[in-house]
Amino acid sequence: MNEEQFLRRIAGYSFAVMLLVICLSFALRYKEEYNVVEQERDATRQEELLYVEATPTMLPEVTMYPVEALVQDRHDTESEVWEVWQMISQESMVKLLEHVSDRCILIEKPQGKNAGWAVKENLPYYQITFTLHGAEENLLASSVLRMWENRLLFGLPEEEEILKNYSVLSYEEEAGITSEVSMTFDRCYYPQVEEQEEYYIIHLKKYHEIYDKIVVLDAGHGGKDPGAGAENYRVKESDIALKLLLYLKELLETNTDIKIFCTRTEDVYPTLQERADLALGMEADLFISWHCNASESSGRSGTQIIYNAEQGKEDAFNSKSFAQLCLDKLLFALETKSRGLSDRQDLHIVRRATMPVVLIETAYLSNSKDLELLKDDEKLKDAAYAVYEAVLTAYERLEENN
Ligand SMILES: [Zn+2]
Known part of the structure; x- marks a missing residue:
């Protein structure tokens, strides 16, 4: 072997060793990552x-x-x-x-x-x-x-x-x-x-690729949070809200092809964020939240609907129109005093809703006449039926505008 052959061979070996080192380092890195x-x-x-x-x-x-x-x-x-x-x-x-x-x-x-x-x-x-x-x-x-x-x-x-x-x-x-x-x-x-x-x-x-119509129902409070109460909390806002939700759910599921999703169907407490996220994540057409009111003044009574004035401002049908529909139907069904509509941007689920949203203050737990109504299951069914009718009209209005 002459000097040139020797040097060539050495160069060849060094190159092979270098390749081996590069391969090994890649293999080790890969192993680490996985x-x-x-x-x-x-x-x-x-x-x-x-x-x-x-x-x-x-x-x-x-x-x-x-x-x-x-x-x-x-x-x-x-x-x-x-x-x-x-x-x-x-x-x-x-x-x-x-x-x-x-x-x-x-x-x-x-x-x-x-x-x-x-x-x-x-x-x-x-x-x-x-x-x-x-x-x-x-x-x-x-x-x-x-x-x-x-x-x-x-x-x-x-x-x-x-x-x-x-x-x-x-x-x-x-x-x-x-x-x-x-x-x-x-x-x-x-x-x-x-x-x-x-x-x-x-x-x-x-979800709208699977279901044509989607409504999200919410029953306010629940679980650790009873909401307002009457008769030493033997009557709880959270229970009444849940009854109203379940009556409305049954009406819609029995009589329509509207798909209903609920934030809760038992006595549990989803956070406000979870409730709003459900309606947003579903891209629901309508979002309805049931509540009851209470006041320090026992003389105060009636039905009020809270809505989001920012929602669908330019649209022919929006949160405000849906709120008006619900109020009219509820006043007719319950014969309660009208406390009108109220825009409340401070309420999480109302503010975050991007679809027509209503938060229904059905009646006052702190008023004796309203309380009788809220304790009467037949009256609660009437209230649910009123909102059921409002939902049907809402869909008519939504379809007219599309
Ligand atoms: Zn409430």
């Missing part, structure tokens, strides 16, 4: 937690590629696209593209068998939880992809996306591994799950 986190035993769970999958914040920065680019460049190993492409085989991608809709979540099935899936919504929080039961393997955070505005996305969601954040939790049960994918969105979506060979596709439908 490393699982040991989690302390969660006292609320019976099962031993295996681990918590990496949360989106630990994943590499979001990479967005238009789907067309993915398809075009799938053989191009030089391209960055290859990194994404390694996660999705060519065959499954082609199959997937036939099924994806503009708004959907794609969850790659873990290896091996599983016993099935379930999907659950937590409406006021805009949350959807997808659960995979009895699986042989954990579901990984990196297996959760999403389709939005013709782009296939993974990793931490961007500000303008409809998915706000997500996490994956896996734990072992007798029947196998359970993995929960919890996702928070920008509003309520109706999840339609489609099972493919390698993926679960969760199509995200806006």
Whole structure:
């Protein structure tokens, strides 16, 4: 071997070592990013937690590629696209593209068998939880992809996306591994799950794509907050509001095709924010909140409707017109004194509503004549019927103006 051959060989070795070091450092970085986190035993769970999958914040920065680019460049190993492409085989991608809709979540099935899936919504929080039961393997955070505005996305969601954040939790049960994918969105979506060979596709439908008409009903107060009371709180505003809600709900569900969502149907206390978020997240057509009034002066009585003067100011039908409709019908049905309409921007659910909203102060618990009415279930049914009629008229008016 002469000097030149020797130097060439040394150069060759150094180059190989350099390549090896670069590859190793990449491999180590990748391992770190996807490393699982040991989690302390969660006292609320019976099962031993295996681990918590990496949360989106630990994943590499979001990479967005238009789907067309993915398809075009799938053989191009030089391209960055290859990194994404390694996660999705060519065959499954082609199959997937036939099924994806503009708004959907794609969850790659873990290896091996599983016993099935379930999907659950937590409406006021805009949350959807997808659960995979009895699986042989954990579901990984990196297996959760999403389709939005013709782009296939993974990793931490961007500000303008409809998915706000997500996490994956896996734990072992007798029947196998359970993995929960919890996702928070920008509003309520109706999840339609489609099972493919390698993926679960969760199509995200806006509620108005499923239901033509949507009304959100609220019963004021509840649970820890009884609201106003009479007879040493044996008569509570929260109970009367709930009765009124349930009567109205039944009337609307029996006689119309209007889909009803309620902030509560039992004696619990949703926060004001949750109540408003439900109506906003559903993009409800109308938002109705039942209350009763009270005053230090026992002589004060009557029915009042609170509305939002800022809502639909320019519209032919708005919060104020809906409030007037409700007041007219209620005064006729209950023969109470009119306390008129009141614009209250200081009330959370009224101020935040972007649809015609009414907060109904049915009558005064502090007035003996009004109290008799509020204690009479037949009168409460009359009140519910009056608002039922107002809702029907409201829809006529809304349709006329569209
Ligand atoms: Zn109240």
